[in-house]
Amino acid sequence: MKTLEGNHGGRGKNIAILVSRFNDFITKDLLNGCLQELDRLGVSKTNITVAWVPGSFELPVAALKFAKKKSVDAVICLGAIIRGDTYHFEMVAQGATQGIMQASILTGKPVIFGVLTTDTLEQAYKRCGKKGENKGIDAAVTAVEMINLLKKI
Ligand code: INI
Numbered sequence: 762m763k764t765l766e767g768n769h770g771g772r773g774k775n776i777a778i779l780v781s782r783f784n785d786f787i788t789k790d791l792l793n794g795c796l797q798e799l800d801r802l803g804v805s806k807t808n809i810t811v812a813w814v815p816g817s818f819e820l821p822v823a824a825l826k827f828a829k830k831k832s833v834d835a836v837i838c839l840g841a842i843i844r845g846d847t848y849h850f851e852m853v854a855q856g857a858t859q860g861i862m863q864a865s866i867l868t869g870k871p872v873i874f875g876v877l878t879t880d881t882l883e884q885a886y887k888r889c890g891k892k893g894e895n896k897g898i899d900a901a902v903t904a905v906e907m908i909n910l911l912k913k914i
Pocket residue numbers: 781783784815816817818819840841842843844846847849850853
């Protein structure tokens with residue numbers, strides 16, 4: 762039996778981070794957590810590009826464009842979709858989810874879903890590091906692990 766796993770070594774990895782400006786009081790914290798974790802994993806700042814999009818619905822098209830670049834190893838998408846804000850929560854959440862997955866499948870590269878989908882602002886606060894865990898950190902770890910795993914497969 763052969764077991765494959767991606768390690769968390771980030772040296773030499775090139776990563777694009779897309780961040781939604783909508784709910785930026787949440788997404789800025791996700792970004793900070795993500796950048797700190799990438800630094801901890803050894804990803805050089807010079808190998809990271811951060812790009813802002815208007816809202817989570819715009820993440821997929823920008824993710825696809827970055828993922829198609831030879832120089833990019835993984836794309837991390839950060840957003841916060843909060844049900845309380847809008848009646849079209851489902852549309853935005855579904856569009857972002859499916860589109861991010863498509864960008865990954867079409868390019869064969871890790872495109873990481875670091876998008877919070879919560880019922881309330883309070884729940885989002887608990888996932889962006891303000892009052893607990895920070896999903897931006899998880900997104901950074903997942904990106905590096907998946908780059909290293911896909912290389913082995
Ligand atoms: N975008 C988000 O990232 N989060 C939200 O909660 C949200 N709400 O609530 O509407 C949101 N809407 C904007 C959307 O992502 C697009 O930018 C917009 O529809 C233009 O395409």
